[in-house]
Amino acid sequence: MNSKLVDGAECPRCPADTITHLATSPVPGVWDVLQCTHCLYTWRTSEPDRRTRRDAYPEAFKLTDADIENAIEVPAVPPLRV
Amino acid sequence: MPYDDLRSFLGTLEKEGQLLRISDEVLPEPDLAAAANATGRIGENAPALFFDNVKGFTDAQIAMNVHGSWANHALALGLPKNTPVKEQVEEFARRWDAFPVAPERREDAPWRENTQEGEDVDLFSVLPLFRLNDGDGGFYLDKAAVVSRDPEDPENFGKQNVGIYRIEALGANRLAIQPVPVHDVAIHLNKAEEVGEDLPIAITLGNDPVMAIVAGMPMAYDQSEFEMAGALRGAPAPIATAPLTGFDVPWGSEVVIEGVIESRKRQIEGPFGEFTGHYSGGRRMPVVRIDRISYRTNPVFESLYLGMPWTECDYLVGPNTCVPLLKQLREAFPEVQAVNAMYTHGLMVIISTKKRYGGFAKAVGMRAMTTPHGLGYVAQVIVVDEDVDPFNLPQVMWAMSAKVNPKEDVVIIPNLSVLELAPASEPAGITSKMIIDATTPVAPDVRGNFSTPAKDLPETAEWAKRLQDMIAARH
Ligand SMILES: [Zn+2]
Numbered sequence: 001m002n003s004k005l006v007d008g009a010e011c012p013r014c015p016a017d018t019i020t021h022l023a024t025s026p027v028p029g030v031w032d033v034l035q036c037t038h039c040l041y042t043w044r045t046s047e048p049d050r051r052t053r054r055d056a057y058p059e060a061f062k063l064t065d066a067d068i069e070n071a072i073e074v075p076a077v078p079p080l081r082v
Numbered sequence: 083m084p085y086d087d088l089r090s091f092l093g094t095l096e097k098e099g100q101l102l103r104i105s106d107e108v109l110p111e112p113d114l115a116a117a118a119n120a121t122g123r124i125g126e127n128a129p130a131l132f133f134d135n136v137k138g139f140t141d142a143q144i145a146m147n148v149h150g151s152w153a154n155h156a157l158a159l160g161l162p163k164n165t166p167v168k169e170q171v172e173e174f175a176r177r178w179d180a181f182p183v184a185p186e187r188r189e190d191a192p193w194r195e196n197t198q199e200g201e202d203v204d205l206f207s208v209l210p211l212f213r214l215n216d217g218d219g220g221f222y223l224d225k226a227a228v229v230s231r232d233p234e235d236p237e238n239f240g241k242q243n244v245g246i247y248r249i250e251a252l253g254a255n256r257l258a259i260q261p262v263p264v265h266d267v268a269i270h271l272n273k274a275e276e277v278g279e280d281l282p283i284a285i286t287l288g289n290d291p292v293m294a295i296v297a298g299m300p301m302a303y304d305q306s307e308f309e310m311a312g313a314l315r316g317a318p319a320p321i322a323t324a325p326l327t328g329f330d331v332p333w334g335s336e337v338v339i340e341g342v343i344e345s346r347k348r349q350i351e352g353p354f355g356e357f358t359g360h361y362s363g364g365r366r367m368p369v370v371r372i373d374r375i376s377y378r379t380n381p382v383f384e385s386l387y388l389g390m391p392w393t394e395c396d397y398l399v400g401p402n403t404c405v406p407l408l409k410q411l412r413e414a415f416p417e418v419q420a421v422n423a424m425y426t427h428g429l430m431v432i433i434s435t436k437k438r439y440g441g442f443a444k445a446v447g448m449r450a451m452t453t454p455h456g457l458g459y460v461a462q463v464i465v466v467d468e469d470v471d472p473f474n475l476p477q478v479m480w481a482m483s484a485k486v487n488p489k490e491d492v493v494i495i496p497n498l499s500v501l502e503l504a505p506a507s508e509p510a511g512i513t514s515k516m517i518i519d520a521t522t523p524v525a526p527d528v529r530g531n532f533s534t535p536a537k538d539l540p541e542t543a544e545w546a547k548r549l550q551d552m553i554a555a556r557h
Contacts, residue, residue: 013219022206022253022254023204023206023207023254025138025139026138026139026140026141027137027138027139027140030137030138031110031137031138033206033211033221035220035252035253039219039350039364040219040220040252040258040349040350040351041219041220042219042220042221042250042251042252043213043220044110044111044212044213046109046110046111046137046138047111047112047213048111048112050216051111051213051216058216058217060217061216061217061353061361063364067364068350068364071350071363071364071365071366072365072366073348073365073366073367074260074261074262074263074365074366074367074502075261075262075263075268075271075272075368077275077346077348078272078275078276079276080276080277080278081276081277
């Protein structure tokens with residue numbers, strides 16, 4: 001399992017800099033798949049800037065800590081039956 | 083002749099001129115999604131797409147838009163590719179009457195060729211995953227048939243469910259899944275989580291074309307999708323036993339992923355560009371741990387593009403949503419002629435019906451809202467006369483424009499249930515609902531001046547057939 005942090009990488013969607021490496025291209029050196037450990041946004045390094053760069057990422061899709069903390073549960077976890 | 087797997091159906095699509103092989107090198111993003119998105123913009127008989135030269139991958143094969151046209155939908159059901167939509171729906175409803183048809187168990191499933199287990203599981207090494215829409219939180223499995231069982235009644239074949247749910251890849255062996263509360267897998271998960279247990283699941287990808295249709299079909303909780311597939315195929319559905327869960331899965335799948343939905347855990351998921359033409363999420367959703375992957379050598383990864391309609395999703399779930407509503411309405415009201423529930427999974431429905439007496443059409447509209455599917459969808463109903471084809475939108479617009487007196491014929495009912503994904507619901511899951519009665523009033527409802535309608539000439543139907551035959555013979 002690849003779970004090494006990627007140095008210097010930044011999440012396009014949330015401000016986190018804890019980015020892990022999920023996959024690399026079967027043809028070596030073409031692209032990598034990265035993931036933000038905070039908001040779980042996942043991207044391929046070969047995607048357009050609007051999906052991979054924080055400064056080009058659309059405002060409408062950015063996530064704040066509050067968005068993540070306040071996200072509703074679907075479906076809700078039911079009470080434990082005793 | 084029914085198809086036992088995806089590959090044999092792709093062969094037929096190619097033979098019928100309904101599959102386009104794209105052999106030029108394309109980027110995984112944005113090309114795959116953009117090409118599939120484009121199929122919805124080039125006319126209603128667009129082909130399926132097959133990619134085998136995707137940058138950075140070596141053996142990837144990706145099929146998209148497999149059900150994404152009326153021609154492909156007809157071929158999936160073994161009908162001629164030019165079968166009109168109304169006839170496809172009526173034939174679907176006719177075959178339904180053979181339900182249940184017991185499946186046929188086979189041992190030699192091709193997905194037994196390769197296996198990854200435990201620590202070796204790496205979804206990214208098996209599937210060429212990719213993103214669809216700009217704002218999606220990640221890469222999705224959006225056309226998989228997910229099998230789960232009722233934890234309180236695990237041996238009940240009918241309560242075993244096969245459904246399509248959105249699934250996001252969160253890691254080499256981790257997925258997020260969206261079980262909307264009204265869906266059967268959510269009922270299974272609720273029962274497991276109430277006692278603190280994980281819910282085993284099998285996720286099957288790249289299935290025969292009828293399996294995808296029944297997995298996306300709103301059926302009753304205890305009805306078996308495999309037995310419905312048999313009815314629609316006109317032959318028993320081939321199934322096999324998944325090695326880890328022991329669940330029944332399609333024999334012909336390209337990939338079978340087994341694992342558990344982890345009990346009482348939620349993680350951020352999405353957003354995802356949904357069938358409503360809007361993003362939904364991010365929400366905290368259940369997560370799956372993958373314990374085993376079985377797959378055909380060089381599996382075909384089948385995915386569908388969805389976003390602003392129409393997309394493949396609409397062709398896939400359009401007819402199969404019409405049929406349950408048609409059947410359930412006819413049980414109460416045999417006067418119902420046809421039901422078009424193809425718009426956004428039936429959030430809007432058009433029904434043609436004969437009338438018993440004044441006010442009858444509005445009763446038909448209200449019944450549509452109280453069917454099992456209607457409770458979560460059917461927010462708007464247009465009811466038209468029996469001589470209006472609800473699949474012919476110019477005819478429907480004629481009925482709306484000529485027959486509706488808004489004050490009497492538009493009925494709005496507040497605060498009814500709808501699925502939470504409905505963008506107009508407020509709060510999420512609650513909406514007002516509307517019936518537009520575009521039928522001609524009958525006694526004792528004596529409003530309007532409808533006594534002298536112009537009808538098609540008696541010879542017109544014969545001439546329509548004659549012209550269609552001449553056009554067909556030209557090709
Ligand atoms: Zn992030």
